[in-house]
Amino acid sequence: MKAFYKSPLSRITDRKLLFAILFALSLGFIANSIASAQGPTPTDDDVNRIAKQLYCPVCESTPLDVCPTEACRQWRDLIRTMLTQGKSEAEIKQYFVEQYGARVLAEPPNRLVAYLVPAVAILLGALLLFRGFQMWMKPSLTESSAVDSEREAKPSQDPYVARLEEELKKRK
Amino acid sequence: MTESSVAAPRRGVPIWVQIIIWVFLVGLLAIVALGLKRAQQGTVQPGQVIKNFTLPLYSGYDLGGKSEIQLQDLRGKVVVINFWASWCKPCEQEAAEMQQAWTEYEPTGKVVFLGVDYVDTEPQARVYLKKFGINYTNGPDLATRISQYFRIKGVPETYFVDQDGVLQYVQIGPFTSIDQIRAQIDPLLK
Numbered sequence: 001m002k003a004f005y006k007s008p009l010s011r012i013t014d015r016k017l018l019f020a021i022l023f024a025l026s027l028g029f030i031a032n033s034i035a036s037a038q039g040p041t042p043t044d045d046d047v048n049r050i051a052k053q054l055y056c057p058v059c060e061s062t063p064l065d066v067c068p069t070e071a072c073r074q075w076r077d078l079i080r081t082m083l084t085q086g087k088s089e090a091e092i093k094q095y096f097v098e099q100y101g102a103r104v105l106a107e108p109p110n111r112l113v114a115y116l117v118p119a120v121a122i123l124l125g126a127l128l129l130f131r132g133f134q135m136w137m138k139p140s141l142t143e144s145s146a147v148d149s150e151r152e153a154k155p156s157q158d159p160y161v162a163r164l165e166e167e168l169k170k171r172k
Numbered sequence: 173m174t175e176s177s178v179a180a181p182r183r184g185v186p187i188w189v190q191i192i193i194w195v196f197l198v199g200l201l202a203i204v205a206l207g208l209k210r211a212q213q214g215t216v217q218p219g220q221v222i223k224n225f226t227l228p229l230y231s232g233y234d235l236g237g238k239s240e241i242q243l244q245d246l247r248g249k250v251v252v253i254n255f256w257a258s259w260c261k262p263c264e265q266e267a268a269e270m271q272q273a274w275t276e277y278e279p280t281g282k283v284v285f286l287g288v289d290y291v292d293t294e295p296q297a298r299v300y301l302k303k304f305g306i307n308y309t310n311g312p313d314l315a316t317r318i319s320q321y322f323r324i325k326g327v328p329e330t331y332f333v334d335q336d337g338v339l340q341y342v343q344i345g346p347f348t349s350i351d352q353i354r355a356q357i358d359p360l361l362k
Binding site for chain 2: 056057058069070071074075077078081097098099100101102103125128129131132135136
């Protein structure tokens, strides 16, 4: 039986090959991990999806996605950079709030309170005003009609007025 | 007693309704008045004591190794507070003069320059600072708290605060020469 024998040269070549494979695998792993940390390149639509939810304090009433100023362009670039870094929409918005204040948000952070409180206040105010006017109007109407009927029922006590009313009746 | 007087209807509005309506109306008027007053006020005026604020500093632009600075720590020194932004073209007109003035006054140890970066992004701010060779203390106006306190109308604006923390002069718009800056600082040092 012939023994399997490898020459020292072939052993060195095998080791080199193994090292090369391991090296290539490590490089591939590192490259892959870097790529996954960076995330895909964001499109303009990705940037604008977040930008339209923000307002730059310098250009009030203009959403960031359509704002033409240099400041807004820089903000959009920053959003793009953060998306490339793999930051989520919530993280980016939070960063902008920390840096520039909550007023940069198109919608208030606590939506329920922000929309509910004014609506309730307006409804309550309207109800109070309605009730108020109702109470103001009712007594005066009732009072005036009561006075009129009282006048009709009761003949005047003043002799001059009584005579005048009598004369008027005759002329009718 | 007549029948009509017996069945007399209730007169007026209950007092609690009146109170609520008046409180509501007065509150509304107060909010409108405060808003109008604030809009007409303009920037903080000379003679006012400037309240303390904290300015976080860009790394490399700190003061004595501190990563943030409080105005009250600078009592005893003249403080020049300059609001600027990298996107602001008029700011570029005065950038060189501001740096030159800082170079002049820094050795005295009696004057501090604070650059407050308004609504800016740090990478662009750093490009701007490097471009104009600015090396005095600088940092971002986080959440625009400082600019809101000063009620700035735009950038650049520069505020000169004396050794007692009292605002002495407000420059709206850029300086066009270093003499204009000297003219504000020198009298405060006498």
